Amino acid sequence: MTAPAIGILAVGAYAPATTIPNAHYAARLDTTDEWIVSRSGIRERRHAAPDETAVTLGVKAVRNLLEHHPDALQGVDLIICATSTPDAMFPSTAALIAGHLGLKGQPAMDVSVACSGFVYALSAAHGLIHAGTARKALVIGSEIMSRVVDQQDRSTAILFGDGAGAVVLGEVPAGYGLQAFELGADSSGGPSLFLRGISAELPDGGPPMGPYLTQNGREVFKFAVRVMGDMTENVIKKAGLTVQDIDWLVPHQANMRIIESACERFGLPLDRAVVNLDRYGNTSAASIPLALAEAVQAGNIRDGEQLVLAGFGGGLSWGAAALKWWGGANGRH
Structure with missing residues (x-):
């Protein structure tokens, strides 16, 4: 079955x-x-x-x-x-x-x-x-x-x-839905993007941290540019697709230069990336569903289109998903 x-x-x-x-x-x-x-x-x-x-x-x-x-x-x-x-x-x-x-x-x-x-x-x-x-x-x-x-x-x-x-x-319906995932994490980069919990420092080392989020912007940027391209390429391959099949990239909304870099790597026009960071900034785990919902409710993403969702950040971690969009989620079958 x-x-x-x-x-x-x-x-x-x-x-x-x-x-x-x-x-x-x-x-x-x-x-x-x-x-x-x-x-x-x-x-x-x-x-x-x-x-x-x-x-x-x-x-x-x-x-x-x-x-x-x-x-x-x-x-x-x-x-x-x-x-x-x-x-x-x-x-x-x-x-x-x-x-x-x-x-x-x-x-x-x-x-x-x-x-x-x-x-x-x-x-x-x-x-x-x-x-x-x-x-x-x-x-x-x-x-x-x-x-x-x-x-x-x-x-x-x-x-x-x-x-x-x-x-x-x-x-x-058959032929739609989630096709593949690419997930990963590397704690060696943890001190570059850190939010303390009970402990003020990571078990793996690094300087003591204060109560607020700390970020090494340069290191996180380099990581993000690399991993954004790598995980997107990997999840596309896992789904049995090619870059030419992708209609929309829905990226984590962290930095416009990272999104531009990913689009350039795959030859994807920038207007095929869902972007709303200019209005919301980086909303962490909320950024992809917030961007996706806005694009869907505006009628920009349509039945049968091929999407890649791609997030990266603290952990350091990354995650991408490939899916074929079902138009019923737009409220129109």
């Missing part, structure tokens, strides 16, 4: 209402709008309100999904949330979101792989559905990066923002 195709059935996203333009940092730190845009491509980002958390952002992203697909949560029997900024270590962000959505009692767990987290969560949900452990999964990426970044640190404050995205994963 042929295994059923597993793909995305619905998408949704949410970004906080408060917009922080580059001028906000230019007035407080040693920087300018031109400097930020030229080095990152970011023009503004969103910051959560004091009463917003990773849970409430995630719930709002799912509410947005339900506006387009009112019945999307029917039959959901697995919830996975990718986040590095949980409200608590436990209960999980996924379980708390599930409680708000009337999914109490279903298995729920968090995945903490920083900016690669959404692809990891998507892979985990796909594997559990394929194994028969679940039939339909809600997969969320939700982050409040503004609270783990030192707002007085020019090198990081300008880059990160808050947001959430969500998808429902389940059976799609």
Whole structure:
């Protein structure tokens, strides 16, 4: 018996209402709008309100999904949330979101792989559905990066923002859906992008860290440019595709120069990369589902098109997925 195709059935996203333009940092730190845009491509980002958390952002992203697909949560029997900024270590962000959505009692767990987290969560949900452990999964990426970044640190404050995205994963018609994954991690690069937990330093060494995210921008940039191209090439091969088959690249929204480099490597026109980092900055695990949902809801991604989702970041980690888009997720069969 042929295994059923597993793909995305619905998408949704949410970004906080408060917009922080580059001028906000230019007035407080040693920087300018031109400097930020030229080095990152970011023009503004969103910051959560004091009463917003990773849970409430995630719930709002799912509410947005339900506006387009009112019945999307029917039959959901697995919830996975990718986040590095949980409200608590436990209960999980996924379980708390599930409680708000009337999914109490279903298995729920968090995945903490920083900016690669959404692809990891998507892979985990796909594997559990394929194994028969679940039939339909809600997969969320939700982050409040503004609270783990030192707002007085020019090198990081300008880059990160808050947001959430969500998808429902389940059976799609034959020929559609997820085709291959490429995942990896290398802790030797961990000190280059670090957010402390209980310990102030990594077991593998490195200097003690403060309470905020720290980043060696030069090292992370070099890693990202290399791994973005390598993992995308690998996942395309695993799916039995060629670069010419790819209609859309949905990359982690970290830096415009990294996205440009990936497009140049594969001969992909830049307008075939989904980009919204100019408006949201780096929202870590939320960036891919947020970008995907915007593109789908705008009608840019259509039935039968070939996508690659590609994330990279803390860990250092990376994750890519190849999938053929099912048009039913746009709300139009």
